[in-house]
Amino acid sequence: MSKKVAFLQGNEAAAHGALYAGCNFFAGYPITPSTEVSEVLSIELPKIGGKFLQMEDEIAAMAAILGASLAGAKVLTSTSGPGLSLKQELVGYGCIAEIPCVVYNVMRGGPSTGMPTGPSQSDVMCAKWGTHGDHPAICLTPASVQETYEEIIRAFNLSEKYRTPVMVMPDEIVAHMRERIVFPEPGEVEVTPRKSPTVPPEQYKPYDTSFGDVPPLAAFGSGYKFHVTGLNKASDGFPTTKANLVQAEEERQVRKVDANIDDIVQFEEYLLDDAEVAVVAYGSTSRSARYAVNVAREQGIKAGLFRIKTFWPFPDKQIKALAGRVKGIVIPEMNLGMCSLELERCAQGKVPVLGIFRVDGEPINPDQILDKIKEVK
Amino acid sequence: MSFDYDKYLRPGKLPHIWCPGCGHGIVMKGLIRAMDTLKLKKEETAIVSGIGCASRLPGYIDCCTLHTAHGRAAAFATGVKMARPEMNVILCGGDGDGTAIGGNHFIHACRRNIDMTYIIMNNYIYGMTGGQFSPCTPTGHKASTTPYGNPDPNFDIAKLAIGAGATFVARGTAFHANQIDKLIVEAIQHKGFSVVEILDDCPTTYGRRNKYKSVIEMMNRLKDVAVPVKAAEKMTAEQLQGKVLTGVLYKEDKPEYIAEYAKVIERAKAAK
Numbered sequence: 202m203s204k205k206v207a208f209l210q211g212n213e214a215a216a217h218g219a220l221y222a223g224c225n226f227f228a229g230y231p232i233t234p235s236t237e238v239s240e241v242l243s244i245e246l247p248k249i250g251g252k253f254l255q256m257e258d259e260i261a262a263m264a265a266i267l268g269a270s271l272a273g274a275k276v277l278t279s280t281s282g283p284g285l286s287l288k289q290e291l292v293g294y295g296c297i298a299e300i301p302c303v304v305y306n307v308m309r310g311g312p313s314t315g316m317p318t319g320p321s322q323s324d325v326m327c328a329k330w331g332t333h334g335d336h337p338a339i340c341l342t343p344a345s346v347q348e349t350y351e352e353i354i355r356a357f358n359l360s361e362k363y364r365t366p367v368m369v370m371p372d373e374i375v376a377h378m379r380e381r382i383v384f385p386e387p388g389e390v391e392v393t394p395r396k397s398p399t400v401p402p403e404q405y406k407p408y409d410t411s412f413g414d415v416p417p418l419a420a421f422g423s424g425y426k427f428h429v430t431g432l433n434k435a436s437d438g439f440p441t442t443k444a445n446l447v448q449a450e451e452e453r454q455v456r457k458v459d460a461n462i463d464d465i466v467q468f469e470e471y472l473l474d475d476a477e478v479a480v481v482a483y484g485s486t487s488r489s490a491r492y493a494v495n496v497a498r499e500q501g502i503k504a505g506l507f508r509i510k511t512f513w514p515f516p517d518k519q520i521k522a523l524a525g526r527v528k529g530i531v532i533p534e535m536n537l538g539m540c541s542l543e544l545e546r547c548a549q550g551k552v553p554v555l556g557i558f559r560v561d562g563e564p565i566n567p568d569q570i571l572d573k574i575k576e577v578k
Numbered sequence: 579m580s581f582d583y584d585k586y587l588r589p590g591k592l593p594h595i596w597c598p599g600c601g602h603g604i605v606m607k608g609l610i611r612a613m614d615t616l617k618l619k620k621e622e623t624a625i626v627s628g629i630g631c632a633s634r635l636p637g638y639i640d641c642c643t644l645h646t647a648h649g650r651a652a653a654f655a656t657g658v659k660m661a662r663p664e665m666n667v668i669l670c671g672g673d674g675d676g677t678a679i680g681g682n683h684f685i686h687a688c689r690r691n692i693d694m695t696y697i698i699m700n701n702y703i704y705g706m707t708g709g710q711f712s713p714c715t716p717t718g719h720k721a722s723t724t725p726y727g728n729p730d731p732n733f734d735i736a737k738l739a740i741g742a743g744a745t746f747v748a749r750g751t752a753f754h755a756n757q758i759d760k761l762i763v764e765a766i767q768h769k770g771f772s773v774v775e776i777l778d779d780c781p782t783t784y785g786r787r788n789k790y791k792s793v794i795e796m797m798n799r800l801k802d803v804a805v806p807v808k809a810a811e812k813m814t815a816e817q818l819q820g821k822v823l824t825g826v827l828y829k830e831d832k833p834e835y836i837a838e839y840a841k842v843i844e845r846a847k848a849a850k
């Protein structure tokens with residue numbers, strides 16, 4: 202049997218990917234350029250008995266998905282820049298209370314209202330540093346419509362597996378372009394279920410580390426009673442200010458992601474084996490980068506592409522190895538230098554990191570990247 | 579025999595954080611009695627709060643309890659209830675939490691009319707942070723940030739709730755402790771979004787600054803200003819000057835949101 206094929210926009214693919222992953226609850230607030238996710242899910246979720254809510258603002262949407270997730274639902278919200286800023290306090294709530302959820306954020310020009318319909322990649326730092334306090338961060342940056350579909354599913358899986366919010370951040374180009382997409386069959390792509398408690402309700406503690414760094418999460422209304430708070434908490438879920446407990450809990454929350462980087466981080470290497478110049482790129486910019494690398498190769502320049510799929514945690518190990526092999530790194534991005542800071546950190550001064558930074562609402566074209574590749578001596 | 583509160587309290591969580599004389603504990607006892615009257619199952623009841631002294635209430639009750647972020651209780655609760663409509667969902671918090679930072683969620687929760695009950699403990703002040711003025715601090719009164727008297731006009735929470743579309747609105751006081759559970763019982767039984775405002779006291783940060791010599795004096799004030807709606811019908815406008823109506827202030831039968839959403843699901847399935 203041939204697979205189902207469609208011609209979809211990135212945002213539409215995100216909505217369908219969420220449904221494949223078992224999303225049954227969505228709350229959002231309209232904002233360009235992400236609104237199509239809401240529109241598709243407002244049609245599709247009720248058909249499967251799921252819930253679609255348009256809330257009074259992005260804060261409410263974030264709160265609603267966290268509440269629904271605690272009640273056992275698989276949840277998604279979608280937004281863009283200004284909305285992401287509003288959600289941030291509660292993203293932190295999701296991190297400290299360890300509530301699985303997926304936040305889909307389409308990157309448009311910013312700060313503030315910026316360029317609502319212009320592409321950008323300037324929210325990537327916000328994905329990690331947007332909410333206050335130490336916390337884990339997982340952020341995926343898809344580069345095509347197909348990949349947006351697949352990465353949304355992976356985001357749901359990671360959020361359930363690690364009991365933490367996960368962000369998916371396409372830039373506006375990926376979110377709004379239309380491409381052919383091939384849908385996987387039901388059951389073809391793994392969908393990770395939530396780790397539920399195995400102990401009887403009287404023994405249940407929501408942060409019981411005897412089950413590992415990711416303790417099982419019961420659902421409200423499933424027979425388990427427990428307390429959830431945004432205060433620093435002990436394993437029983439109740440607030441604590443005991444120094445040793447707070448330190449241990451904070452460290453565990455970050456460690457549960459950091460100790461599993463190899464499981465989380467995905468990337469693509471293209472023509473890097475013998476490369477002297479590595480272009481590092483993500484999202485739609487990586488498509489121009491691939492083209493530029495191909496042209497460079499035709500001209501006899503040994504260029505290759507390292508495409509970041511998982512922006513956070515950052516692929517430190519791979520970039521450090523790369524920096525030891527090439528003569529220079531080129532980073533095109535639609536911001537004034539964000540990924541480049543991470544690359545410089547990983548390169549540790551061993552090789553130059555040359556940036557191409559555009560914030561004018563125009564995509565970075567292959568010629569610009571090719572010119573930069575040629576600057577590496 | 580005296581009422582056994584322990585059956586709804588979490589073992590080992592007392593003493594509570596509230597100051598001596600704080601009215602929040604009186605409200606908690608009222609809620610527990612109401613839960614008992616209605617025989618609410620603990621594991622099928624969610625209590626959701628924001629941040630503040632009042633919002634610490636859920637931590638003491640042995641149910642599914644969710645202490646959210648400042649002002650966000652109504653929005654979190656909306657998610658819980660929509661994901662599990664069979665649960666009893668009760669919200670609680672302070673005047674600041676519900677009408678300042680959470681004001682937007684509050685009015686929209688009233689408008690949606692989801693079958694939940696919201697208990698607002700109105701002590702006219704931000705107690706937890708040390709007594710800054712809230713949207714409910716009466717004009718002219720003192721708070722740590724209105725040293726010359728509060729220039730802001732204050733909200734009437736019950737009127738706000740009615741205006742925003744809540745379908746059951748009641749008001750009680752911490753002095754009239756025996757009435758609290760009865761109002762909460764009626765609110766929970768009501769199908770739709772119900773709001774119960776309890777006029778409360780914060781001796782520590784509000785009473786002190788506003789020349790109340792004791793908690794008893796604050797309680798006496800609540801006794802003096804409260805007029806049951808029935809009694810008010812026989813009073814003149816002059817007699818009602820400076821009084822606050824208590825009891826069930828508003829009740830209306832209106833389509834409840836979850837029932838309406840069930841129809842959306844039916845229509846969507848039919849269109850498939």
Ligand SMILES: Cc1ncc(C[n+]2csc(CCOP(=O)(O)OP(=O)(O)O)c2C)c(N)n1
Pocket residue numbers: 629630631632633648671672673674675676699701703704705706707712780
């Ligand atoms: C986003 C945010 N802003 C401010 C605060 C600080 N804060 C904590 S409690 C509170 C006021 C609580 O007042 P109220 O809701 O009336 O409860 P009360 O303490 O009086 O019972 C404030 C301003 C906070 N926790 N979070």
Ligand code: SF4
Pocket residue numbers: 595596597599600601602631632701705706779780781782783
């Ligand atoms: S500060 Fe006020 S509101 Fe807070 S516990 Fe003390 S008396 Fe109650």
Ligand SMILES: [Mg+2]
Pocket residue numbers: 672673674699700701702703704705712
């Ligand atoms: Mg208060």
